[in-house]
Amino acid sequence: MTETLLETRDLDVTFRRGRDRVPAVRDVSIAVTRGESYGIVGESGSGKSTVLRAICGLAPVSGGQILLDGAPIPDPRDAAFYRRVQMVFQDPYASLHPRHTIDRVLSEPLAIHGFDRREERIEQALAEVGLGEGFRFRYPHQLSGGQRQRVSVARALILEPQVLLLDEPTSALDASIQAEVLNLLDRIRTERGLTYVMVSHDLAVVAHMCDRLMVMQHGRMVEELTRDQLRGRAAATDYTRQLLQASKGYTPAA
Amino acid sequence: MTLSREWLLSDRPASRRQARMGQAYRTWLGFRGNWLAMVGLGVVVLLIGLAIFADVIAPFDPVIPGDLRTERFLPPGTGAHLLGTDDQARDIFSRIVHGSRLTLMVVALVSVIATPIGMLVGTTAGYFGGWTDAILMRITDIFLAFPRLILALAFVSALGPGIENAIIAIAITSWPPYARLARAETLTIRDSDFINAARLQGASSIRILWGHVTPLCLSSVIIRVTLDMAGIILTAAGLGFLGLGAQPPQPEWGAMIASGRQFLLDFWWVATMPGIAIFIVSLGFNLLGDGLRDVLDPKARK
Numbered sequence: 001m002t003e004t005l006l007e008t009r010d011l012d013v014t015f016r017r018g019r020d021r022v023p024a025v026r027d028v029s030i031a032v033t034r035g036e037s038y039g040i041v042g043e044s045g046s047g048k049s050t051v052l053r054a055i056c057g058l059a060p061v062s063g064g065q066i067l068l069d070g071a072p073i074p075d076p077r078d079a080a081f082y083r084r085v086q087m088v089f090q091d092p093y094a095s096l097h098p099r100h101t102i103d104r105v106l107s108e109p110l111a112i113h114g115f116d117r118r119e120e121r122i123e124q125a126l127a128e129v130g131l132g133e134g135f136r137f138r139y140p141h142q143l144s145g146g147q148r149q150r151v152s153v154a155r156a157l158i159l160e161p162q163v164l165l166l167d168e169p170t171s172a173l174d175a176s177i178q179a180e181v182l183n184l185l186d187r188i189r190t191e192r193g194l195t196y197v198m199v200s201h202d203l204a205v206v207a208h209m210c211d212r213l214m215v216m217q218h219g220r221m222v223e224e225l226t227r228d229q230l231r232g233r234a235a236a237t238d239y240t241r242q243l244l245q246a247s248k249g250y251t252p253a254a
Numbered sequence: 255m256t257l258s259r260e261w262l263l264s265d266r267p268a269s270r271r272q273a274r275m276g277q278a279y280r281t282w283l284g285f286r287g288n289w290l291a292m293v294g295l296g297v298v299v300l301l302i303g304l305a306i307f308a309d310v311i312a313p314f315d316p317v318i319p320g321d322l323r324t325e326r327f328l329p330p331g332t333g334a335h336l337l338g339t340d341d342q343a344r345d346i347f348s349r350i351v352h353g354s355r356l357t358l359m360v361v362a363l364v365s366v367i368a369t370p371i372g373m374l375v376g377t378t379a380g381y382f383g384g385w386t387d388a389i390l391m392r393i394t395d396i397f398l399a400f401p402r403l404i405l406a407l408a409f410v411s412a413l414g415p416g417i418e419n420a421i422i423a424i425a426i427t428s429w430p431p432y433a434r435l436a437r438a439e440t441l442t443i444r445d446s447d448f449i450n451a452a453r454l455q456g457a458s459s460i461r462i463l464w465g466h467v468t469p470l471c472l473s474s475v476i477i478r479v480t481l482d483m484a485g486i487i488l489t490a491a492g493l494g495f496l497g498l499g500a501q502p503p504q505p506e507w508g509a510m511i512a513s514g515r516q517f518l519l520d521f522w523w524v525a526t527m528p529g530i531a532i533f534i535v536s537l538g539f540n541l542l543g544d545g546l547r548d549v550l551d552p553k554a555r556k
Contacts, residue, residue, distance in 0.1 A: 058450055094447040096451075112458075137267035138266070138273070
């Protein structure tokens, strides 16, 4: 059962503009097992979101390999790849087209990939993320942040992917809504046997959601931990210990 | 299914049609609150009405002269001649009414030709960037460097005077600003998450350009086209005035001013009446454009 589904080997991402080169990710190697939930944590600018974007072709890969089911994924990504890997973006206010109804948002991927039974699939996808029929023909501006993020999740799931890339899916939401969306994601993963790669700066979220996690700093891997190690605060490096300390919140100096 | 206010404003629309109509109704409510824009809309609707029902509204024939001995240069309000008569003893009101058809045709054809060209060039350049952008925008720059009226003059003198050639000339010189506008709008949304999301669903570039980018550029381009309509009318009138647009005896407003200018001091109304018509219609389109900007421009909202 420990079969590797998604893997990166020495992944490098470099952003170029004219002569400027910004190395964003260096030598990142992760191996995500089928059915696992894998977390990537780190401070702002550590390159954790860039890893996800590189996997789905939104950031330029300058070195290393990305493998899906042991096979290198094509560049540019093909339709078959997008059937298997989908992403949920961080900001639900920016990830839905302001002039498209929810119906349009959900029917477009079905049209692109030539799915059948579209009506049923849309209704089912909305029901699955806890949005009733009344939401189907609304525009994004008629929805709250949490509802929008549910629509984003539905959009990603409607193609029935195997891997879901989650780029800080709850960081733009209120604490109470965060829990709702996280529980929703957790439930869907159990039901569908999905594989998650989740980026977050919130260790509590990652501890709740992920079986294993990687800590990143300055575009490099710092260390890999299991959930139990994280809970037991058994970190091997100073940086991770600092992160763990910081995640406890503000403690007045003694 | 009844067309009620509640049905339109429902926040739980039950069908695609209801959602779309509800959105249109909300835009209309926003537009209705702006009385200047409503005046503009009124002027434009009036112009369209005049053009459609010109044969019914105009009391006299716009082209056939009246009695040249007794009916030339009658001042406004003489008998049945509401706005007086011109040097050919033709009723000026009837000529203005029939001239609305020419004006409307110019405006409609120019916007139908220029807007799609500008949108296509601008969104393509903005979305793909790099070499595509450089080549398309340099072509746009070349067209922008032509002085509008002079190019139109050259074009019309090459192809021969006439309203159709004037329309083509104006259309050729008026698309570059739309291309620039569409490109600028495209640049701001090209890297947004909802476009990335469409890419991640495997959408082709054409699908993204047409279904995702164009709808967001359309409102600012429509606003710009509406505001430019006054300029288009004035250019067409200017060409008519110079004798290169509509040819006599067509009742084009610019040409009417041109023929009336010889008698401006003695018979002021011959040139003034079509001038007022041009003024009102241009103002109407400007007010309409301003109103549309208030309602449609996402940046001006809130």
